[in-house]
Amino acid sequence: MLTVKKFVFNPFQLNAYVVYDEKGDALLFDPAVSSPEEMQQLEAFISENNLTPKLLVNTHSHIDHIIGNRKVAERYQLKLAAHRAGQPFLDHAAASAAGFGLPFDGVKEIDIPLDEGDTLTLGNHVLQIFYTPGHADGSLCFYAEPEGFVITGDVLFYQSIGRTDLPTGDYDLLQKSIWQKLFVLPDETTVFPGHGPDTRIGTEKINNPFVAIGIE
Ligand SMILES: [Zn+2]
Ligand SMILES: [Zn+2]
Numbered sequence: 001m002l003t004v005k006k007f008v009f010n011p012f013q014l015n016a017y018v019v020y021d022e023k024g025d026a027l028l029f030d031p032a033v034s035s036p037e038e039m040q041q042l043e044a045f046i047s048e049n050n051l052t053p054k055l056l057v058n059t060h061s062h063i064d065h066i067i068g069n070r071k072v073a074e075r076y077q078l079k080l081a082a083h084r085a086g087q088p089f090l091d092h093a094a095a096s097a098a099g100f101g102l103p104f105d106g107v108k109e110i111d112i113p114l115d116e117g118d119t120l121t122l123g124n125h126v127l128q129i130f131y132t133p134g135h136a137d138g139s140l141c142f143y144a145e146p147e148g149f150v151i152t153g154d155v156l157f158y159q160s161i162g163r164t165d166l167p168t169g170d171y172d173l174l175q176k177s178i179w180q181k182l183f184v185l186p187d188e189t190t191v192f193p194g195h196g197p198d199t200r201i202g203t204e205k206i207n208n209p210f211v212a213i214g215i216e
Pocket of ligand 2: 012014062065154194195
Protein backbone atom coordinates (compact mmCIF):
# COMPACT_ATOMS: atom_id res chain seq x y z
CA MET A 1 0.00 0.00 0.00
CA LEU A 2 1.09 3.55 -0.65
CA THR A 3 -0.09 6.43 1.49
CA VAL A 4 -0.25 9.98 0.18
CA LYS A 5 0.07 12.93 2.54
CA LYS A 6 -0.56 16.41 1.18
CA PHE A 7 0.93 19.66 2.45
CA VAL A 8 0.13 23.15 1.21
CA PHE A 9 3.27 25.26 1.11
CA ASN A 10 4.46 28.73 0.12
CA PRO A 11 2.53 31.80 -1.04
CA PHE A 12 1.46 29.96 -4.21
CA GLN A 13 -0.54 27.41 -2.18
CA LEU A 14 1.48 24.61 -3.65
CA ASN A 15 0.45 21.03 -2.96
CA ALA A 16 3.47 19.00 -1.85
CA TYR A 17 2.99 15.24 -1.54
CA VAL A 18 4.79 12.75 0.64
CA VAL A 19 4.18 9.26 -0.77
CA TYR A 20 5.25 6.41 1.48
CA ASP A 21 5.01 2.65 1.75
CA GLU A 22 4.35 0.28 4.66
CA LYS A 23 8.05 0.29 5.55
CA GLY A 24 8.13 4.07 5.78
CA ASP A 25 10.24 4.68 2.68
CA ALA A 26 9.11 7.95 1.15
CA LEU A 27 9.21 9.96 -2.05
CA LEU A 28 8.94 13.74 -1.64
CA PHE A 29 7.11 15.39 -4.54
CA ASP A 30 7.66 19.15 -4.81
CA PRO A 31 8.38 19.75 -1.10
CA ALA A 32 8.43 23.49 -1.77
CA VAL A 33 8.83 24.84 1.75
CA SER A 34 9.49 28.58 1.81
CA SER A 35 9.78 29.27 5.56
CA PRO A 36 11.27 27.62 8.67
CA GLU A 37 7.71 26.90 9.87
CA GLU A 38 6.88 24.95 6.72
CA MET A 39 10.15 23.05 6.94
CA GLN A 40 9.30 22.19 10.54
CA GLN A 41 5.86 20.93 9.53
CA LEU A 42 7.44 18.59 6.98
CA GLU A 43 10.14 17.41 9.39
CA ALA A 44 7.61 16.76 12.14
CA PHE A 45 5.46 14.60 9.87
CA ILE A 46 8.47 12.62 8.68
CA SER A 47 9.80 11.96 12.16
CA GLU A 48 6.42 11.27 13.79
CA ASN A 49 5.67 8.66 11.15
CA ASN A 50 9.20 7.20 11.16
CA LEU A 51 9.60 7.86 7.46
CA THR A 52 12.84 7.58 5.53
CA PRO A 53 12.86 10.00 2.58
CA LYS A 54 14.51 8.27 -0.38
CA LEU A 55 14.19 10.74 -3.24
CA LEU A 56 13.19 14.30 -4.05
CA VAL A 57 11.01 14.51 -7.17
CA ASN A 58 9.78 17.53 -9.12
CA THR A 59 6.67 17.52 -11.31
CA HIS A 60 8.24 20.46 -13.16
CA SER A 61 10.70 23.22 -12.37
CA HIS A 62 8.57 26.33 -11.78
CA ILE A 63 9.69 28.30 -8.73
CA ASP A 64 6.61 27.42 -6.65
CA HIS A 65 7.51 23.72 -6.99
CA ILE A 66 11.28 23.86 -6.57
CA ILE A 67 11.81 26.56 -3.95
CA GLY A 68 12.37 24.06 -1.12
CA ASN A 69 14.59 21.65 -3.08
CA ARG A 70 17.94 22.66 -1.70
CA LYS A 71 16.90 22.77 1.95
CA VAL A 72 15.04 19.48 1.85
CA ALA A 73 17.76 17.73 -0.18
CA GLU A 74 20.42 18.85 2.28
CA ARG A 75 18.36 17.95 5.33
CA TYR A 76 17.76 14.37 4.16
CA GLN A 77 20.74 13.89 1.82
CA LEU A 78 18.48 13.35 -1.18
CA LYS A 79 19.04 13.26 -4.90
CA LEU A 80 16.71 15.20 -7.17
CA ALA A 81 14.81 13.44 -9.94
CA ALA A 82 13.20 15.63 -12.61
CA HIS A 83 12.97 16.17 -16.36
CA ARG A 84 15.95 17.91 -17.92
CA ALA A 85 13.75 20.07 -20.13
CA GLY A 86 13.00 22.08 -16.98
CA GLN A 87 16.63 23.21 -16.71
CA PRO A 88 15.98 26.73 -18.13
CA PHE A 89 13.53 27.32 -15.27
CA LEU A 90 16.20 26.27 -12.76
CA ASP A 91 18.67 28.63 -14.44
CA HIS A 92 16.13 31.43 -13.99
CA ALA A 93 14.99 30.41 -10.48
CA ALA A 94 16.96 32.97 -8.46
CA ALA A 95 15.63 35.85 -10.56
CA SER A 96 12.15 34.40 -10.41
CA ALA A 97 12.23 34.09 -6.60
CA ALA A 98 13.53 37.65 -6.29
CA GLY A 99 10.72 38.85 -8.55
CA PHE A 100 8.16 37.37 -6.17
CA GLY A 101 10.05 38.51 -3.06
CA LEU A 102 10.60 34.92 -1.92
CA PRO A 103 13.64 33.87 0.10
CA PHE A 104 15.76 31.51 -1.98
CA ASP A 105 18.87 29.62 -1.04
CA GLY A 106 19.85 28.32 -4.43
CA VAL A 107 19.07 25.66 -6.94
CA LYS A 108 19.47 21.91 -6.45
CA GLU A 109 20.75 20.46 -9.69
CA ILE A 110 18.97 17.50 -11.27
CA ASP A 111 20.75 14.26 -10.34
CA ILE A 112 18.42 11.75 -11.95
CA PRO A 113 16.82 12.75 -15.27
CA LEU A 114 13.33 11.35 -15.78
CA ASP A 115 11.35 10.96 -18.99
CA GLU A 116 8.30 9.30 -20.52
CA GLY A 117 8.29 5.57 -19.87
CA ASP A 118 10.60 5.71 -16.87
CA THR A 119 9.42 4.46 -13.49
CA LEU A 120 10.05 5.29 -9.86
CA THR A 121 10.11 2.45 -7.38
CA LEU A 122 9.44 2.46 -3.68
CA GLY A 123 9.93 -0.99 -2.18
CA ASN A 124 7.84 -3.18 -4.46
CA HIS A 125 5.63 -0.30 -5.61
CA VAL A 126 6.04 1.24 -9.03
CA LEU A 127 5.02 4.66 -10.30
CA GLN A 128 4.84 5.10 -14.08
CA ILE A 129 6.06 8.37 -15.53
CA PHE A 130 4.32 10.32 -18.30
CA TYR A 131 5.84 13.28 -20.12
CA THR A 132 3.08 15.87 -20.30
CA PRO A 133 4.28 19.23 -21.71
CA GLY A 134 2.03 22.20 -22.47
CA HIS A 135 2.03 24.03 -19.12
CA ALA A 136 5.84 24.03 -18.97
CA ASP A 137 8.52 21.99 -20.69
CA GLY A 138 9.69 19.22 -18.40
CA SER A 139 6.23 18.54 -16.87
CA LEU A 140 5.83 14.99 -15.61
CA CYS A 141 2.92 13.02 -14.18
CA PHE A 142 3.39 10.04 -11.85
CA TYR A 143 0.88 7.21 -11.97
CA ALA A 144 0.46 4.51 -9.33
CA GLU A 145 -1.76 2.04 -11.17
CA PRO A 146 -2.51 -0.49 -8.40
CA GLU A 147 -3.23 2.28 -5.90
CA GLY A 148 -5.24 4.25 -8.46
CA PHE A 149 -3.79 7.73 -8.22
CA VAL A 150 -1.84 10.12 -10.40
CA ILE A 151 0.22 13.15 -9.34
CA THR A 152 -0.27 15.74 -12.07
CA GLY A 153 1.67 18.85 -11.05
CA ASP A 154 0.27 21.84 -12.94
CA VAL A 155 -1.01 19.80 -15.89
CA LEU A 156 -4.52 18.99 -14.66
CA PHE A 157 -6.43 20.59 -11.78
CA TYR A 158 -9.93 20.19 -10.37
CA GLN A 159 -12.06 21.98 -13.00
CA SER A 160 -9.02 23.64 -14.52
CA ILE A 161 -5.69 23.14 -16.26
CA GLY A 162 -2.26 24.70 -15.95
CA ARG A 163 -1.53 28.18 -17.31
CA THR A 164 -0.24 28.25 -20.85
CA ASP A 165 0.79 31.93 -21.00
CA LEU A 166 4.20 31.39 -19.39
CA PRO A 167 7.40 30.51 -21.29
CA THR A 168 7.08 27.13 -23.10
CA GLY A 169 3.32 27.09 -22.40
CA ASP A 170 1.20 25.78 -25.28
CA TYR A 171 -2.56 25.32 -24.94
CA ASP A 172 -2.95 22.79 -27.77
CA LEU A 173 -0.03 20.76 -26.48
CA LEU A 174 -1.42 20.78 -22.94
CA GLN A 175 -4.80 19.55 -24.15
CA LYS A 176 -3.05 16.81 -26.11
CA SER A 177 -1.01 15.78 -23.06
CA ILE A 178 -4.17 15.53 -20.95
CA TRP A 179 -6.20 13.66 -23.54
CA GLN A 180 -3.46 11.22 -24.54
CA LYS A 181 -1.79 10.55 -21.19
CA LEU A 182 -4.34 11.25 -18.43
CA PHE A 183 -7.84 10.78 -19.85
CA VAL A 184 -6.89 7.24 -20.91
CA LEU A 185 -6.53 6.27 -17.23
CA PRO A 186 -9.45 4.63 -15.39
CA ASP A 187 -12.24 7.10 -14.48
CA GLU A 188 -11.91 6.33 -10.77
CA THR A 189 -8.22 7.34 -10.69
CA THR A 190 -7.63 9.99 -8.03
CA VAL A 191 -5.86 13.10 -9.32
CA PHE A 192 -3.46 14.80 -6.91
CA PRO A 193 -2.78 18.17 -8.55
CA GLY A 194 -0.10 20.77 -7.87
CA HIS A 195 -2.68 23.27 -6.60
CA GLY A 196 -6.23 23.04 -5.25
CA PRO A 197 -8.37 20.07 -4.28
CA ASP A 198 -8.07 16.44 -5.41
CA THR A 199 -10.33 15.22 -8.16
CA ARG A 200 -10.85 12.15 -10.32
CA ILE A 201 -10.08 11.48 -13.97
CA GLY A 202 -13.74 10.65 -14.73
CA THR A 203 -14.95 13.88 -13.12
CA GLU A 204 -12.60 16.00 -15.22
CA LYS A 205 -13.41 14.12 -18.42
CA ILE A 206 -17.02 15.18 -17.99
CA ASN A 207 -16.82 18.56 -16.24
CA ASN A 208 -13.49 20.24 -16.87
CA PRO A 209 -14.31 23.42 -18.84
CA PHE A 210 -10.95 23.37 -20.66
CA VAL A 211 -10.56 19.75 -21.68
CA ALA A 212 -13.80 17.88 -21.05
CA ILE A 213 -14.68 15.34 -23.72
CA GLY A 214 -18.21 14.96 -22.37
CA ILE A 215 -20.31 11.86 -22.15
CA GLU A 216 -20.08 9.56 -25.13
ZN1 LIG B 1 3.85 25.47 -12.96
ZN1 LIG C 1 2.48 25.54 -9.66
